[in-house]
Amino acid sequence: MAEAWLMRMTWEEFQQQKDSAKVVIVPVGSTEQHGPHLPLGTDALVAITLAEDAAARTGAVIAPPLWYGWAPHHMALPGTITVRPEILTELLFDVTQSLHHHGIHKFVYVNGHRIVNIPWMQIAAERAQRLLKAHVVIFDPAFMSKDIVDRLGFGPLGHAEEIESSHMYFRHPELCRPALAIDFSPEPDEVYSPDPRFGHDTLCYVPSTAERMKPAIERAKGATGSPTRASAESGRLYHEHLVRRLCQVIESMR
Numbered sequence: 001m002a003e004a005w006l007m008r009m010t011w012e013e014f015q016q017q018k019d020s021a022k023v024v025i026v027p028v029g030s031t032e033q034h035g036p037h038l039p040l041g042t043d044a045l046v047a048i049t050l051a052e053d054a055a056a057r058t059g060a061v062i063a064p065p066l067w068y069g070w071a072p073h074h075m076a077l078p079g080t081i082t083v084r085p086e087i088l089t090e091l092l093f094d095v096t097q098s099l100h101h102h103g104i105h106k107f108v109y110v111n112g113h114r115i116v117n118i119p120w121m122q123i124a125a126e127r128a129q130r131l132l133k134a135h136v137v138i139f140d141p142a143f144m145s146k147d148i149v150d151r152l153g154f155g156p157l158g159h160a161e162e163i164e165s166s167h168m169y170f171r172h173p174e175l176c177r178p179a180l181a182i183d184f185s186p187e188p189d190e191v192y193s194p195d196p197r198f199g200h201d202t203l204c205y206v207p208s209t210a211e212r213m214k215p216a217i218e219r220a221k222g223a224t225g226s227p228t229r230a231s232a233e234s235g236r237l238y239h240e241h242l243v244r245r246l247c248q249v250i251e252s253m254r
Contacts, residue, residue: 002017002059003017004051004052004055004056004059004060004061004062005061005062005064006024006061006062006063006064007064014061014102017061018061018102018103018104019103020059021059021060021061022060022104022106022253022254023058023060023061023104023106023107023108023250023253023254024060024061024062024063024099024104024106024107024108025051025054025055025060025061025062025063025107025108025110025250026062026063026065026066026092026095026096026107026108026109026110027044027047027048027050027051027062027063027065027066027110027112028044028047028065028066028069028092028109028110028111028112028113028117028121029041029042029043029044029045029046029047029048029065029066029067029068029069029111029112029113030043030044030067030068030069030070030071030081030112030113030116030117031043031044031067031068031069031071031079031080031081032069032071032074032079032080032081032082032113033074033076033077033078033079033080033222034159034160034164034222034223035159035160035180035181035182035220035221035222035223035227036177036180036181036182036221036222036223037160037165037176037177037178037179037180037181037182037223037227038160038164038165038168038175038176038177038227039168039172039175039176040079040080041067041175042112042160042164042168043069043112043113043114044065044066044067044112045112045168045171045172045175046112046141046164046167046168046171047065047110047111047112047113048065048112049171049172049239050110050112050139050141050239050242050243050246051065051110051246053239053243054243054246054247054250057243057247058247058250058251060108060250061104063095063099066088066091066092066095068081068082068083068088069082069083069088069113069116069117070082070083070084070085070088070113070116070117070120070207071113071116071207072207072209073207073208073209073210073212073213074213074222075210076210076213076214076217076222077213077217077221077222085119085120086120088117088120088124089120089121089123089124089127090124092109092120092121092124093124093127093128096124096128096132096134096136097128097132100128100132100134104134105132105133105134105135106134106135106136106253106254107125107128107134107135107136107137108136108137108138108139108246108249108250108253109121109124109125109136109137109138109139110139110246111138111139111140111141112141114140114141114142114157114194115140115142115194115196115205116205116207118138118140121138122138124136125137125138135253137249137253139245139246139249141167141242142157142195142196143196144242144245144246145163145238145241145242146196146197147241148237148238148241149163149197149238150197152166152234152237152238153229153234154166154234154238155185155225155226155229156193156195156197156198156225157194157195157196157197157225158185158223158224158225158226159216159222159223159224159225160181160222160223160224160225160227161223161224161225161226161227161230162225162226162227162228162229162230162234163225163230163238164227165178165181165227165230165235166230166231166232166234166235166238167235167238167239168235169230169231169232169235170232170233170235170236170238170239171235171239173232178227178230181223181227181228181230182219182220182221182223182227182228183220183223183225183226183227183228183229184215184216184219184220184223184224184225185224185225185226186215186216186224191203
């Protein structure tokens, strides 16, 4: 099987492979607290594992991952690194522009940091399409799993909840500590939800503040949702669904 990761290739190997690959995947994540049971790199690891498995099936090339995202609300706990969205926009555009210069015209941005990363990723994608005439799509697990999460019995989108936890238990069990997981369900807000599955009227998402993070920190060390319900088997089914969808997207772009 051909090497998928750009940083592991020589320039000559990339030159030979890019014409058949046609599509470059750019994994985008974050480094931030994920409760007491998941690693700080969860969001980037999610994007990376989806990119790797999809590339293995499609022959797409994977650009080096972006390990940092926009995470001001998680600065309430140590280990979190947040980068300003305007900086991230410029970085992602420059990555795209560089690869476009070398003959790549189709890009899939795989987002592991959910709705928080999407605004600046959209700006970078729009700019790449307008200025470079590139074809760019954003693949986000929360939006691309609405057909399966209810069947798997997953609850509402939270943070380090059973969805993220199940995925990580399947793909990176060596980094997880399930025995430390703590459930915490905030009081529902009648006019607000960040969950793409939410079917009622809602305000638009705005990242929370450190002050508003206090209940989750005090009750569950930064997690929200029901991570104690997570399982590796649910994570396997969830992961396979997403990889199939990502492969479908890549093939359609060709």
